[in-house]
Amino acid sequence: MSKPKVFITRRLPTKLEQLQKIATIELWEERQPPSYQVLLKKVKTIDGLLCLLTDQIDQQLIKAAGSSFKVISQMAVGYDNIDIPAATAHKIPVGHTPGVLTDATADLTWALLMAAARRVVEADRFARGVSGGRGNQICYWDRISQVRL
Secondary structure (H helix, E strand, O other): OOOOEEEEOOOOOOOOHHHHHHOEEEEOOOOOOOOHHHHHHHOOOOOEEEEOOOOOEOHHHHHHOOOOOOEEEEOOOOOOOEOHHHHHHOOOOEEOOOOOOHHHHHHHHHHHHHHHHOOHHHHHHHHHOOOOOOOOOOOOOOOOOOOOO
């Protein structure tokens, strides 16, 4: 029995060894994402699609898919780009990655809070000798310990 064929619309920041054990992978290698016309052609010959939020997976594309097309997976939190009712009507399950950005968002939020409180951008300009809007004034850094948010 041959492995199912999966088309991946971008190079991903993850290793694909596990997927390669169970499927034949075709990876879009170009810098720009595949065009809609390319996707229309690909879905006729694949079993699964691994896409990103910028790929439009609409009713026309789902209808154009071949009879072997079985699943849509998306490496994104949302799925606004996928026509869920059309996929449901064709009995094609859709997967996505909810919560994948929760920790990263929290980390960046704290980084921005700290950068703003410590005036990191202004301090960088000051250290480089570039005016930060205060001319030649000394850059005083605010204290953030024991501050309640």
